[in-house]
Amino acid sequence: MCEMADEALSRIPDDQLFYQRKIRRRAKQAVDADKKRTESLKKQRQEQQICNQCRLPMVVRTNSKTKQKFWGCSNFPRCRSTKSYE
Numbered sequence: 001m002c003e004m005a006d007e008a009l010s011r012i013p014d015d016q017l018f019y020q021r022k023i024r025r026r027a028k029q030a031v032d033a034d035k036k037r038t039e040s041l042k043k044q045r046q047e048q049q050i051c052n053q054c055r056l057p058m059v060v061r062t063n064s065k066t067k068q069k070f071w072g073c074s075n076f077p078r079c080r081s082t083k084s085y086e
């Protein structure tokens, strides 16, 4: 695929500029996506809950019956501590 692109560039020099812009735009998109990922990670950390009983991080679980989310201790089933998600 890269070989084909190189060939097209050598044949049509005017296209080179367009191609370079395309690459730059794609690079910017990659940076933006990376930024978004970092932000969502930060948000996750902010929302991290610690169990009151054993001080281990809690994980989001979903009630299989009500489909409601809640925080459950990662030490489950040894620790059954939970917190409401909201």
Ligand SMILES: [Zn+2]
Binding pocket: 051, 052, 053, 054, 055, 056, 073, 074, 075, 079, 080, 081
């Ligand atoms: Zn716990």
